[in-house]
Amino acid sequence: MIAIVDYGAGNIFSVKNAMDYLGLSAELTSKPEDIRNADGIILPGVGAFPWAMNMLSQSGLVDVIKEEAVKKPFLGICLGMQLIFSKGYEFEETSGLGLIDGEVKLMTPENLSIPHIGWNKLIINRECPLLSGLGDDEYVYFVHSYAAECSDEDVAAYCEYGNKVTALVNKGTVYGAQFHPEKSGKTGLKILRNFAELIG
Template identity: 60%
Template sequence: MIAIIDYGAGNLFSVKNALTYLGLPYQITNDLEEIRRADSYILPGVGAFPFAMKMLRQTNLIEEIKKQVVEKPLLGICLGMQMLFEESYEFERCSGLSLIPGKVDRWDAGGLKIPHMGWNQLSVKQPENPLLKGLQEGDSVYFVHSYMAYPKPEHLAAFCEYGVQVPALVSKGNVYGAQFHPEKSGEVGLQILRNFGGLTK
């Protein structure tokens, strides 16, 4: 069972529809006992980092999530990926979940429009990453974001070019993050969600 974490700042229904299409069992929840019983987790996110972290803190689930992902997979999507990092500078300095080292901040896209919105091609850094199984170099996924993560090189699984190398997929242990929206990225995105479902014991 995949728990889609409901904290009031996530795009739950497009994720729900994608998992339904794939036949992956899931539950939308912010209940502590259901979180403990789940086999893996998806943390979606839309909007601004400080507001999303405030909403997540109000669920009183942060410490339990950190405890569970020691042994269970977690996928953060879009803002949910950014929340995996130590801190963000979106509007103000704000602490994140500190599950992946690094920060989230603005970037110089070399005159390209920000937000980075639309389809972009993946360049694979870690072909052995389980979420990239079945994907090809240059496969396209759908982005919508105005800030980007700055991970350590060893945690960068794939990137895209948008003025600079923009981290697209990151991972550390059982924790994965997709800056793009797999649930809106056609068959490529469905394959990534299928791969994530395959990590669930």
């Protein structure tokens, strides 16, 4: 079973619906014991970095997520991906989960508007299990104003929006998608299926 972490930060039902569509076992939960017993974890999220970290803290889920994410497949989606980094600078400097070294900062694309909303091409940076079976012309759906800055070795794929924008990261068992795979058609569904197949 894959635990979809419900901490009040939105878009959980669209993720659950996508997993149901794929016939994958996934449950919404806010219980630490469910996260510990799960075979994999998905951390969704929409909204602001400091607010989401506060919600996770109030839910008592920060420590269990940190402990379990290094033991089993873990996927952060959109804001959930941003939270896996060391720090975020939305409104104020806020510590993240620290699962991957990096910082989340306001995007500054020249002559382009933010938030970055819409479909953009994934450019593969290195091999990653979540990209298995995908080609060189895959598009995914983004909605965000902040983006992660991290080591290139942790970036599995990026997109171009004025400059390079980190789109998919991976370090060990930890994965993060800045885009919304659950809203990205066949490409996004393939990525979610690839994640589920990590469980075996």
